[in-house]
Amino acid sequence: MNYDVLIVGAGHAGAQAAISLRQLGFEGSIGMIGDEKDPPYERPPLSKEYFAGDKSFDRILIRPAAFWGERKVDMLLGKRVKSVDPQGKFVTVGDQEISYGRMIWCTGGSPRMLTCNGADAQNVHAVRRRDDVDAMMAKLDSISHVTVIGGGYIGLEAAAVLSKFGKKVVLIEALDRVLARVAGEELSRFYEAEHRAHGVDLRTGAKMDCIEVTDGKASAVLMADGERIETDMVIVGIGIVPETGPLIAAGAAGGNGVDVDEYCRTSLPDIYAVGDCAAHSNRFAGGATMRLESVQNANDQAKTAVAHIMGKEDAYDAVPWFWSNQYDLKLQTVGLSIGHDKTILRGDPATRSFSVLYMKGGKVIALDCVNAVKDYVQGRAHVLSGALLDQAQLADASVPLKEVGLA
Numbered sequence: 001m002n003y004d005v006l007i008v009g010a011g012h013a014g015a016q017a018a019i020s021l022r023q024l025g026f027e028g029s030i031g032m033i034g035d036e037k038d039p040p041y042e043r044p045p046l047s048k049e050y051f052a053g054d055k056s057f058d059r060i061l062i063r064p065a066a067f068w069g070e071r072k073v074d075m076l077l078g079k080r081v082k083s084v085d086p087q088g089k090f091v092t093v094g095d096q097e098i099s100y101g102r103m104i105w106c107t108g109g110s111p112r113m114l115t116c117n118g119a120d121a122q123n124v125h126a127v128r129r130r131d132d133v134d135a136m137m138a139k140l141d142s143i144s145h146v147t148v149i150g151g152g153y154i155g156l157e158a159a160a161v162l163s164k165f166g167k168k169v170v171l172i173e174a175l176d177r178v179l180a181r182v183a184g185e186e187l188s189r190f191y192e193a194e195h196r197a198h199g200v201d202l203r204t205g206a207k208m209d210c211i212e213v214t215d216g217k218a219s220a221v222l223m224a225d226g227e228r229i230e231t232d233m234v235i236v237g238i239g240i241v242p243e244t245g246p247l248i249a250a251g252a253a254g255g256n257g258v259d260v261d262e263y264c265r266t267s268l269p270d271i272y273a274v275g276d277c278a279a280h281s282n283r284f285a286g287g288a289t290m291r292l293e294s295v296q297n298a299n300d301q302a303k304t305a306v307a308h309i310m311g312k313e314d315a316y317d318a319v320p321w322f323w324s325n326q327y328d329l330k331l332q333t334v335g336l337s338i339g340h341d342k343t344i345l346r347g348d349p350a351t352r353s354f355s356v357l358y359m360k361g362g363k364v365i366a367l368d369c370v371n372a373v374k375d376y377v378q379g380r381a382h383v384l385s386g387a388l389l390d391q392a393q394l395a396d397a398s399v400p401l402k403e404v405g406l407a
């Protein structure tokens with residue numbers, strides 16, 4: 001088997017790569033290998049509308065199943081690439097070799113799991129794939145106590161859905177606040193208060209020791225201070241590990257992800273990497289090398305790689321954005337807050353509509369907007385411009401962000 005472009009990973013980035021290739025008139029053969037059984041689907045609803053039962057699986061497919069055949073994209077699903085031979089230009093799937101002209105590596109990441117005793121018990125779940133969520137949903141009717149490990153977006157979103165279902169949820173975060181790695185303290189404290197108001201027993205600075213297992217199932221989470229938290233299910237949301245093994249083993253440069261340049265090229269010939277697994281230099285983080293875990297990044301990097309394959313040198317330079325839905329709160333973020341030296345609170349969190357502006361050297365580098373769509377839309381221009389703005393006006397929610405003057 002041979003493909004002019006071989007896409008490895010049938011998730012957000014893989015889907016966008018195939019769509020963009022055909023949109024730009026690519027007439028060669030395209031193969032997409034994915035180790036999940038389903039065609040590409042949206043991952044964010046797994047901790048939101050799909051988990052809540054508000055959207056069926058069909059409604060979260062990125063394209064209807066028939067689309068891929070109509071666009072002459074060969075879908076090789078339920079298959080996992082084990083190794084890459086960059087000299088011979090083929091990958092190995094089981095005992096089959098599949099050759100490529102160019103390859104786009106879009107394998108995302110696997111959930112980081114606990115390593116303590118009991119971590120592999122039957123009802124300890126990650127939230128990454130449809131199968132993970134289906135397995136949890138099948139058990140929900142018969143359980144009442146759930147412990148969520150990790151106060152990042154996925155843990156918080158899962159806790160919100162479960163508390164809406166009336167489950168007794170304990171959320172354990174080892175750091176002193178939730179969302180500590182991605183947001184400022186104002187936002188963390190606001191979400192902590194919201195979850196507590198919805199009945200979640202949210203604990204920060206809390207260290208777990210291990211999981212107690214009874215008849216193969218998690219029955220309690222044992223804390224470092226000796227407390228025993230009875231549980232029927234454990235959900236682990238402590239980040240991902242990029243799926244880069246075969247590429248790194250083949251000699252690609254990388255560490256935390258596969259290193260890519262501004263066109264998403266890896267150090268191996270004719271191999272691109274995009275999405276959660278790709279470590280790139282991001283100008284919105286002062287040029288720091290990083291991986292971004294967002295749909296926007298997966299889509300934009302896929303478009304960059306495809307443009308390059310089609311002979312256009314459009315360097316990746318997209319402003320990062322992200323969203324999170326918890327209860328009736330819609331959070332939208334734009335920019336990257338890493339390295340901020342000040343925050344400006346705009347609006348009153350008590351109204352449940354406000355924004356946090358992240359400043360660096362007097363410039364707006366990022367915004368977190370809670371139920372504040374106008375700030376999100378208008379603030380984007382400030383992140384892009386890097387202008388020095390009047391900070392009193394930035395803090396005044398009655399002044400639309402687009403009307404804020406220069407400092």
Ligand SMILES: Cc1cc2nc3c(=O)[nH]c(=O)nc-3n(C[C@H](O)[C@H](O)[C@H](O)COP(=O)(O)OP(=O)(O)OC[C@H]3O[C@@H](n4cnc5c(N)ncnc54)[C@H](O)[C@@H]3O)c2cc1C
Nearest residue numbers: 009011012013035043044081107108275276293294295298
């Ligand atoms: C529960 C959840 C909620 C999220 N919420 C949001 C949100 O609100 N907003 C947002 O912007 N982002 C959100 N994200 C992140 C977003 O979904 C990811 O950034 C995005 O899916 C990355 O796309 P990707 O194509 O790089 O990886 P993925 O979508 O993970 O796709 C990678 C695919 O490759 C497969 N694969 C891996 N290794 C191999 C191999 N060797 N061979 C074959 N196939 C392989 C994987 O199984 C997977 O199917 C969320 C993620 C999760 C899990």
